[in-house]
Amino acid sequence: MSETTVPLTIAEHAARATPDAVARQVRGLSDRAIAWLFISPTILLLLAINIFPLVWTVRLSFTNFRANRPNAKILGVGIDNYVSVLTDPDVWAAMQSTAHFLFWTILLQTALGFALAWLVDRRFKSHGFWTTVILVPMMLSPAVVGNFWTFLYQPQIGLWNYAVQFLTGIPAASFSMIGSVKLARWAIVVVDTWMWTPYVMLICLAGLRSIPGYIYEAAEVDRASPWRQFWTITVPMALPFIMLAVLFRGIENFKMFDMVNLLTNGGPGSTTEVASITLKREAFEKWRTGYSSAFAIILFVTVFGLANIYVKALNRVKSR
Amino acid sequence: MDKLVARIAAVAAAVMTLSLAPAAPAQTKQLTLCWAAWDPANALVELSKDFTAKTGIAMKFEFVPWTSFADRFLNELNSKGKLCDLLIGDSQWIGGSAENGHYLKLNDFFDKNGISMKDFMPATVLGYSEWPKNTPNYYALPAMGDAVGWTYRKDWFSRPAIRKEFKEKHKRDLAPPKTLDELKEIAQFFQGRVIDGKTVYGAYLYTERGSEGITMGVTNALYNYGFAYENPKKPYEMRGFVNSPDAVQGLEFYKALYDCCTAPGLTNAYMQEGLDAFKSGQVAMQMNWFAFFPGLYKDPNVGGEKIGFFANPAGPKGRFTQLGGQGISVVSYSNHRDEALQYIKWFAQPEAQKRWWALGGYSCHKAVLNDPGFAKSAPFAQDFLTSMGMVKDFWAEPSYAQLLLAMQKRVHDFVVAGKGTAKEALDALVADWEKVFKEDGKI
Numbered sequence: 001m002s003e004t005t006v007p008l009t010i011a012e013h014a015a016r017a018t019p020d021a022v023a024r025q026v027r028g029l030s031d032r033a034i035a036w037l038f039i040s041p042t043i044l045l046l047l048a049i050n051i052f053p054l055v056w057t058v059r060l061s062f063t064n065f066r067a068n069r070p071n072a073k074i075l076g077v078g079i080d081n082y083v084s085v086l087t088d089p090d091v092w093a094a095m096q097s098t099a100h101f102l103f104w105t106i107l108l109q110t111a112l113g114f115a116l117a118w119l120v121d122r123r124f125k126s127h128g129f130w131t132t133v134i135l136v137p138m139m140l141s142p143a144v145v146g147n148f149w150t151f152l153y154q155p156q157i158g159l160w161n162y163a164v165q166f167l168t169g170i171p172a173a174s175f176s177m178i179g180s181v182k183l184a185r186w187a188i189v190v191v192d193t194w195m196w197t198p199y200v201m202l203i204c205l206a207g208l209r210s211i212p213g214y215i216y217e218a219a220e221v222d223r224a225s226p227w228r229q230f231w232t233i234t235v236p237m238a239l240p241f242i243m244l245a246v247l248f249r250g251i252e253n254f255k256m257f258d259m260v261n262l263l264t265n266g267g268p269g270s271t272t273e274v275a276s277i278t279l280k281r282e283a284f285e286k287w288r289t290g291y292s293s294a295f296a297i298i299l300f301v302t303v304f305g306l307a308n309i310y311v312k313a314l315n316r317v318k319s320r
Numbered sequence: 321m322d323k324l325v326a327r328i329a330a331v332a333a334a335v336m337t338l339s340l341a342p343a344a345p346a347q348t349k350q351l352t353l354c355w356a357a358w359d360p361a362n363a364l365v366e367l368s369k370d371f372t373a374k375t376g377i378a379m380k381f382e383f384v385p386w387t388s389f390a391d392r393f394l395n396e397l398n399s400k401g402k403l404c405d406l407l408i409g410d411s412q413w414i415g416g417s418a419e420n421g422h423y424l425k426l427n428d429f430f431d432k433n434g435i436s437m438k439d440f441m442p443a444t445v446l447g448y449s450e451w452p453k454n455t456p457n458y459y460a461l462p463a464m465g466d467a468v469g470w471t472y473r474k475d476w477f478s479r480p481a482i483r484k485e486f487k488e489k490h491k492r493d494l495a496p497p498k499t500l501d502e503l504k505e506i507a508q509f510f511q512g513r514v515i516d517g518k519t520v521y522g523a524y525l526y527t528e529r530g531s532e533g534i535t536m537g538v539t540n541a542l543y544n545y546g547f548a549y550e551n552p553k554k555p556y557e558m559r560g561f562v563n564s565p566d567a568v569q570g571l572e573f574y575k576a577l578y579d580c581c582t583a584p585g586l587t588n589a590y591m592q593e594g595l596d597a598f599k600s601g602q603v604a605m606q607m608n609w610f611a612f613f614p615g616l617y618k619d620p621n622v623g624g625e626k627i628g629f630f631a632n633p634a635g636p637k638g639r640f641t642q643l644g645g646q647g648i649s650v651v652s653y654s655n656h657r658d659e660a661l662q663y664i665k666w667f668a669q670p671e672a673q674k675r676w677w678a679l680g681g682y683s684c685h686k687a688v689l690n691d692p693g694f695a696k697s698a699p700f701a702q703d704f705l706t707s708m709g710m711v712k713d714f715w716a717e718p719s720y721a722q723l724l725l726a727m728q729k730r731v732h733d734f735v736v737a738g739k740g741t742a743k744e745a746l747d748a749l750v751a752d753w754e755k756v757f758k759e760d761g762k763i
Contacts, residue, residue: 067398068394068397068398068416068420068721069416069420069718070398070400070420071420071421090729153585154585155584155585156583156584156585156602173519173584174584175584176584176585176587178585178587178588179584179585179586179587179588179736181737181738181739264588265529265530265588266529266530267529267587267588267732267736267737268529268587268588268732268736268737269529269729269732269733269734269736269737269738269739270729270732270733270737271737281725284391284395285390285391285721285725286721286722286725287398287721287722288722
């Protein structure tokens with residue numbers, strides 16, 4: 001009589017491999033306790049690197065602490081730092097710059113991203129190749145992009161100025177994109193749009209591809225024109241994806257730092273000094289740690305609040 | 321097979337022999353010296369080989385580009401880091417570093433080892449070593465003398481056609497300017513001129529916004545027009561000094577010079593951009609630190625006979641220039657204080673100082689500077705001496721960073737962005753500075 005061997009599952013292998021001493025201890029634990037055991041390292045890590053710094057920042061925001069004066073006495077200042085931030089004209093100027101940057105980048109990226117996605121979705125010949133080409137800018141590091149656009153914008157050697165000269169006849173050396181007060185804000189909008197439109201395109205493309213073909217077929221049967229199909233089928237059904245792209249880009253650009261820092265460093269003057277650059281200067285150049293903590297909390301609450309409102313709107317659109 | 325076993329045994333024996341052999345005497349002591357990554361740092365690496373040869377203490381260097389120099393090393397000091405045993409920090413850091421205990425006070429060490437501050441140029445002792453200013457409390461040894469100076473294209477200035485045209489236009493010879501007005505005239509003369517088929521520009525000025533650039537540039541006009549940081553009789557009283565009518569004129573002059581005579585696009589430019597502009601033959605005159613002049617003089621394209629130097633020209637209210645340079649300090653958190661002090665002692669010796677100058681560093685020691693042959697030892701040596709005799713420095717208070725960033729913002733807003741008037745910019749600057757000193761409890 002021969003014995004039949006039943007293949008073991010992974011769990012059974014693991015159970016057999018567990019030393020007896022450990023197995024005895026684990027046997028006494030409930031499923032819930034084991035679940036906690038598994039997720040506790042992650043929770044501890046999150047507490048250490050996310051929650052603790054947040055709580056600590058809130059605490060610092062009510063003090064006069066300066067990180068460059070370790071020996072100075074730390075005093076509680078109540079809500080003085082919050083009042084100072086909210087009444088500081090420089091902070092409001094920075095918020096205006098941020099708003100300008102946010103509004104125009106999101107508007108342009110959404111419009112161009114959706115248009116590109118719509119074109120790519122036509123599945124023309126070699127559309128795969130062109131999709132890859134379009135995606136290249138977003139694969140680059142913002143530091144690299146910032147650096148090479150600084151060269152592209154150079155009035156004497158930059159290709160941008162020569163392209164403008166070629167197209168409009170305006171002499172290349174007669175204007176400076178990142179040095180002019182009037183143009184600098186647009187210079188950073190152009191670069192961000194160039195870099196991140198592909199990302200919006202990708203999300204919109206996912207939205208467009210998720211629309212079932214039979215809906216268009218039904219519309220064709222009903223003799224709906226392509227224009228009507230676009231506005232009554234394509235746009236409404238892709239809208240949750242577009243809104244998701246706007247949310248992602250909004251949060252990203254609200255805290256934009258690296259690219260602006262490399263391109264203009266907030267200049268000329270303070271023309272392109274977005275909130276994150278002001279925050280960095282206050283925190284790590286002026287070393288007003290308490291003040292900058294309050295500023296950071298205000299920015300966090302603003303982004304968090306706006307994102308929450310937006311997500312509710314997004315859910316409403318999705319449930320329609 | 322036997323052969324193979326024999327070979328393996330031989331290799332194993334060799335490895336064992338090597339591992340058991342007494343190691344060559346290793347340099348166990350090592351010092352880390354922190355500074356900026358620039359030409360003089362290379363000279364210091366060369367110079368420090370003498371120290372290692374003499375003491376057996378190995379030297380390690382941590383050089384950081386100027387753009388992140390302050391961020392990097394102030395963070396290091398604030399976090400009581402042990403990376404740097406010796407730090408060549410900016411002159412403006414002395415107040416904060418002394419008051420916060422980052423630098424070791426060197427008075428006792430100097431006394432014990434016969435190092436006298438009288439052996440160093442007074443302006444450098446005041447600028448790099450003392451805190452509070454004008455008191456005999458030393459936290460650094462003057463290490464690298466520096467000031468803002470100018471370079472010009474001597475070859476362009478000496479071209480007969482250009483000289484003739486300039487004389488016809490301005491009724492004087494084309495020569496290095498003696499006043500700021502002359503400097504502007506020359507800059508205007510060269511602006512947009514085509515030389516050797518290339519459009520060139522008048523002058524290169526500091527305009528950098530992020531760290532200290534535009535402040536280090538504009539002060540060369542402000543001082544000479546009568547700007548003062550405070551009432552000499554009443555410390556921290558700034559109204560009427562920082563924003564005096566003379567100071568307003570000085571700021572207007574810098575903006576006028578920026579508007580009329582600089583190359584397009586240089587709206588956020590500091591030392592490196594100046595070097596690039598000059599080396600690429602873009603500008604007739606360049607404002608920059610003396611520290612770069614040895615390197616420029618050696619440049620194959622614009623150096624040698626093609627380059628000339630001059631000290632900052634006079635303004636209506638005198639002739640001054642912005643102090644640069646640094647002192648060398650022992651970081652109080654270092655685990656190698658004794659070795660670091662040994663380095664300071666060695667560096668303070670006249671022989672080391674003479675070699676320092678010969679290698680391309682700017683010594684502050686009188687044994688070097690008062691040497692009869694010094695002025696002729698390099699084409700820029702006399703201008704360096706002249707400049708070091710008329711330097712002024714920015715605030716060195718513990719809150720210097722806040723004071724500096726306020727000035728960067730106000731001045732850049734006016735000069736580069738054209739926001740408001742010079743008077744408004746300086747009024748706002750006074751308000752910013754008063755706020756800082758009030759927070760510090762100084763006023």
